[in-house]
Amino acid sequence: MSPELQPVALSPSDLQAEAAFKDWVRQLVKGAAELQAFEAGQIDAVMDPATGKAILLPEARAALQGSSRLVLSALDALPGEVCVVDSTGRVIITNRAWRAFILARAGAGLGVREGANFFEACQEAGASERMQAEAIAAGLRSVLSGELKLFRGDYVCHSPGGRYAFTLNIVGIAGDGLVHAVVTRETVSKRKRAGALRSSRRTNASRLAAVMQADTTNRLLATLPAKEYEQLLSGLEPVQLTYGEVLYEPGEPIRHVYFPSDCLVSLLTVVDGHRALEVGLVGREGMVGSRLALGSTNSSVRALVQGTGRAMRMKSERFLREFRRSPTLQRALLRFTDALLNQITQTAACNRFHVVEERLARWLLMTRERLLSSQFHLTHEFLADMLGVRRVGVTAAAVELRRRKLIRYGRGVITILDQPGLEAAACSCYRHVQVMSLEAATQTA
Numbered sequence: 144m145s146p147e148l149q150p151v152a153l154s155p156s157d158l159q160a161e162a163a164f165k166d167w168v169r170q171l172v173k174g175a176a177e178l179q180a181f182e183a184g185q186i187d188a189v190m191d192p193a194t195g196k197a198i199l200l201p202e203a204r205a206a207l208q209g210s211s212r213l214v215l216s217a218l219d220a221l222p223g224e225v226c227v228v229d230s231t232g233r234v235i236i237t238n239r240a241w242r243a244f245i246l247a248r249a250g251a252g253l254g255v256r257e258g259a260n261f262f263e264a265c266q267e268a269g270a271s272e273r274m275q276a277e278a279i280a281a282g283l284r285s286v287l288s289g290e291l292k293l294f295r296g297d298y299v300c301h302s303p304g305g306r307y308a309f310t311l312n313i314v315g316i317a318g319d320g321l322v323h324a325v326v327t328r329e330t331v332s333k334r335k336r337a338g339a340l341r342s343s344r345r346t347n348a349s350r351l352a353a354v355m356q357a358d359t360t361n362r363l364l365a366t367l368p369a370k371e372y373e374q375l376l377s378g379l380e381p382v383q384l385t386y387g388e389v390l391y392e393p394g395e396p397i398r399h400v401y402f403p404s405d406c407l408v409s410l411l412t413v414v415d416g417h418r419a420l421e422v423g424l425v426g427r428e429g430m431v432g433s434r435l436a437l438g439s440t441n442s443s444v445r446a447l448v449q450g451t452g453r454a455m456r457m458k459s460e461r462f463l464r465e466f467r468r469s470p471t472l473q474r475a476l477l478r479f480t481d482a483l484l485n486q487i488t489q490t491a492a493c494n495r496f497h498v499v500e501e502r503l504a505r506w507l508l509m510t511r512e513r514l515l516s517s518q519f520h521l522t523h524e525f526l527a528d529m530l531g532v533r534r535v536g537v538t539a540a541a542v543e544l545r546r547r548k549l550i551r552y553g554r555g556v557i558t559i560l561d562q563p564g565l566e567a568a569a570c571s572c573y574r575h576v577q578v579m580s581l582e583a584a585t586q587t588a
Contacts, residue, residue, distance in 0.1 A: 198282055224328040226255065229323060230287055232262040244328065252300035252307060254277065271302055275387035278520045281456040281555030286315040286324050290554075297385040297451050308385055320473070361455065362428050363404045363479055371471045378461040384408070386520070390431060391442035400432035400462045405424040406452025407513045410528065411445040419445060421529040423487045426513025435459055436466060436476040450514045486576045493572040498539040499532050501570035506530060507550065507557065508565055508573050517559040544568065
């Protein structure tokens, strides 16, 4: 419950100071009608001729302070986490829930304090959060500039209390020529999500409907005969994968496999413990964790969610049982794995022999194909890491593709304008990998 606003008690010295102030203001009021209005309390401010500035009278000041206290009390009473950011990115107001988040998470997960700068906090985010933070910063700039009215961005962070996922909502507000942004945080409760999934399993019909709806765009599952597909149903659960989420790290056990529907996962080779180069992309055509089909239980790559979306998830133990039981599933998985290995080897050759502009066009087309969208959030720094080149090389290639009106980019967002033209600009590796992926996904058992 928000605290009640109490009138401020004035001491004798305060009353004397207020009386002296009113006497001074009377000297500034000209004309009998104006003076009468002032004495009746009908004037809120007067102009000081010496400075040219308006002077707010005590009653108006008290009302304004009371209004401000009311607004702050209302924000504190909200259960959600809220902060207000000015046009420079400085946090000027936070509510009680936002401050509690900062204390509980030791400032992790963009827990920006009052007086700090939101953009600077995004720049200082750790390596595992950098891509997400850049996307949030780009969204905030778009809202403050008026390009977007609302921006929603997913975020996953690691804090002393564990790993947390949430969504940041950014809305612009304008007044007196100034633009501010209201940022709210919606925390994703894994316990609630798991409970909802368990409840959905209690009714076979509802579970079947949920699974059928979630996996219709995964081509690998769609190629399975109905009987084989039904056999998998009880072990599949729909999940939402979040941009920037790491599914596996090199050397870690593969605890789940994922069948993407409308999300995108990058497979990265990590060099020297921190540098990473993309070697493969997996979307709706296949499965993340196919290494299990080859008998390996640990991941050899970092699996990073590049595009937020839905997927079907299965525990590795259950997947291995189904894989050993079903020759049909074995053939489907081995065909996809063969296509993925072909993509990886083709990407290695492409990185060695083709120019950056052709490789960038190929990568953008492959991303569009799997995300089912011509627009996605990407920064030049991220693209440089994915393609294994310097940032200046990516910038030059992107400028050339933009000059040819094949793409548009700005504030971390790339839009494909001319797909046929971009396909013509891409190297032959794109068509080769595309044909292999389609054959693996659509071939019948």
